[in-house]
Every structure is written in structure tokens, then in C-alpha cells.
Amino acid sequence: MGFSLQVSLPPPPPSPPPTATNTATFTLIRPVTNLRFKPPLCASTQQQLVVSEENELKSINGAPEENVPLPLGLRRESIPRHVAVIMDGNRRWARLRGLPVDSGYEAGVKSLRTIVELCCKWGIPVLTVFAFSSDNWFRPKVSYFFPLKTSFKLILTDDRDNIRISVIGDLSKLPKSLVELIRNVEETTKNNTRFQLIVAVSYSGKYDLVQACQRIAMKVKDGVIEPSDINESLIEQQLETNCTEFPYPDLLIRTSGELRISNFLLWQLVYTELFFAQSLWPDFGEAEFIEALRSFQRRRRSYGG
Numbered sequence: 001m002g003f004s005l006q007v008s009l010p011p012p013p014p015s016p017p018p019t020a021t022n023t024a025t026f027t028l029i030r031p032v033t034n035l036r037f038k039p040p041l042c043a044s045t046q047q048q049l050v051v052s053e054e055n056e057l058k059s060i061n062g063a064p065e066e067n068v069p070l071p072l073g074l075r076r077e078s079i080p081r082h083v084a085v086i087m088d089g090n091r092r093w094a095r096l097r098g099l100p101v102d103s104g105y106e107a108g109v110k111s112l113r114t115i116v117e118l119c120c121k122w123g124i125p126v127l128t129v130f131a132f133s134s135d136n137w138f139r140p141k142v143s144y145f146f147p148l149k150t151s152f153k154l155i156l157t158d159d160r161d162n163i164r165i166s167v168i169g170d171l172s173k174l175p176k177s178l179v180e181l182i183r184n185v186e187e188t189t190k191n192n193t194r195f196q197l198i199v200a201v202s203y204s205g206k207y208d209l210v211q212a213c214q215r216i217a218m219k220v221k222d223g224v225i226e227p228s229d230i231n232e233s234l235i236e237q238q239l240e241t242n243c244t245e246f247p248y249p250d251l252l253i254r255t256s257g258e259l260r261i262s263n264f265l266l267w268q269l270v271y272t273e274l275f276f277a278q279s280l281w282p283d284f285g286e287a288e289f290i291e292a293l294r295s296f297q298r299r300r301r302s303y304g305g
């Protein structure tokens with residue numbers, strides 16, 4: 001399948017040669033990173049860890065660009081590992097300018113590219129974006145599929161960027177050509193480790209829980225498990241966010257002043273910090289992202305405790 005590669009990120013820095021310290025750090029931190037239910041690191045929990053978040057991130061991705069200083073006021077040790085975004089306000093942005101709706105989506109994709117580049121630069125390993133809610137199927141399809149397909153083509157990265165793209169959602173409802181494009185993107189980027197972009201398409205939190213229940217019911221029906229085996233861990237494993245090592249976002253950003261979750265990652269947002277920005281998504285850039293991260297780093301997270 002032919003498509004143009006539009007994003008050009010700076011190449012990742014070469015991995016430093018292993019040192020005694022690095023080796024020791026790796027050995028120490030693996031148990032922490034392998035625990036899927038370990039709460040994400042934050043200001044309130046980092047003191048409990050044996051090693052710093054900075055070292056942990058290095059071992060996971062080899063990614064944070066150590067030579068790139070973080071913006072003033074941001075601390076590397078509590079940079080979120082997973083940020084989720086509801087990119088709201090694209091159509092309003094276009095209407096305000098008297099432009100066609102597609103211009104709003106095009107501008108929205110540019111914002112997404114900016115945020116992807118910043119995540120790579122600042123060492124945020126996972127970003128999940130809500131690109132199309134399954135609740136939006138009633139919207140006119142003609143005005144939606146064009147931007148969705150174009151968006152994928154625009155966001156495709158040069159393989160040297162080492163970015164993995166995963167798609168979650170009910171693809172059975174999408175046109176065949178879009179599904180082929182998505183599968184191709186996932187396949188060609190699946191071994192990339194620097195950063196993971198998860199795109200939620202035809203997705204909703206309720207859909208994800210229903211499909212997880214169906215999978216579990218099949219296991220019971222096939223005699224693989226007993227109903228009493230069903231627990232939180234098993235459910236988490238069946239959710240579509242199982243495609244990432246960090247299924248629970250640390251921070252959710254929603255733009256355009258709307259104060260709702262709108263059926264996004266319902267299970268996964270259980271202890272996520274929420275940030276609501278006034279900007280419409282196409283206006284959400286570096287300054288706004290820094291503000292969201294600063295707000296996140298000021299929070300004291302309790303995880304229900």
C-alpha cells in the first residue's frame with residue numbers, strides 16, 4: 001500500500017554504552033515495570049521506589065532525550081508514562097474561521113503531530129488519542145471518513161522515528177480500505193520501541209468492556225476458566241489497551257472546555273488525573289501541553305488510598 005510519510009522527527013539519540021550503574025538499575029527496576037497493576041509513578045509515590053523514574057524510563061524505551069532539557073517547571077522524575085487526550089473542538093475551530101470542517105481536522109492532526117513530537121522529546125512513552133467515538137456513528141459519514149483516513153496518512157511516521165502505532169476500537173464497522181491501512185500501519189510499526197501512539201477509532205469505553213466480557217464468557221464456555229477465576233487482572237488483560245505496557249493513563253487532557261469523559265477509557269481512567277483545557281484542539285500546542293503537565297506534576301495522587 002502506498003502512502004506518503006509526512007512527519008519528520010529528530011532521530012533518537014544513540015543509546016549510551018552500558019555502565020555498571022545502568023546494569024544495576026535495570027536489574028532493580030524490572031519488577032516495578034513488570035507489575036501491570038502498580039500505580040503509575042507520581043509525586044506522592046516516587047519516594048517509595050528504589051530507583052528514579054528517569055532511570056526506569058530509560059530502561060523501558062531507551063527513549064527520553066537526555067540532552068533535551070525539560071521546559072521550566074517540569075520535573076523529569078514525574079513525567080507521566082501514559083497521557084490520554086480527547087481532541088475536542090476541531091469543527092468549532094473551523095466554523096469560527098468560516099472554513100470547511102475538514103480544515104478543522106487537518107489543523108487537529110497538525111496539533112497531534114506536535115504533541116507526538118513533544119512526547120518523544122520529553123520522554124512520555126505512551127499517548128492515547130480519541131479519534132472517533134463509536135457514539136458518533138450517527139454523524140454524516142462522508143464528512144468523517146475522509147478526515148479519518150487522511151489523518152492516518154498524515155500522522156504516519158518515518159520508520160526511523162521508531163514510533164509504534166496501535167489502533168483500538170471496533171474496526172468491523174469501518175470501510176475495508178481504512179481497516180487495511182490501519183493493519184498495515186500496525187504491522188509495519190509493531191517492533192518500534194521509542195514511543196507508542198494508540199489511536200482509538202470506533203471506540204468507546206463501554207464497547208471495550210462489552211468485548212472484554214464476551215471474550216471472558218467464551219473462556220468460561222470453553223472450560224478454560226471458571227466464573228470464580230474472573231478478577232480485575234483478567235478483565236484488564238481482555239481490554240484493548242492490553243496493547244501497551246501502561247494501560248492506565250496518568251493524565252487525561254480534554255480540550256475545548258467540555259468537562260466530560262464521554263465514554264472514553266472508562267475502566268482505565270480509574271485513577272487518572274484530569275485536565276480540562278479551554279483551547280480548541282487545533283490551538284493546543286506546546287504552551288498548553290506544558291500547562292497540563294505542570295498541573296499534573298502539582299497533584300498529589302492517592303489511588304483511592
Ligand SMILES: CC(C)=CCC/C(C)=C/CC/C(C)=C/COP(=O)(O)OP(=O)(O)O
Pocket residue numbers: 087088089090091092093105108109112130131132133148151152155199256
Ligand atoms: C491519526 C488520527 C486518526 C488522528 C485523528 C485526528 C483528529 C483531530 C481527530 C478528531 C477527533 C474528534 C472526533 C474530535 C472531536 O471534535 P469535533 O470534531 O467533534 O469538533 P467539535 O467538538 O468542535 O464539534
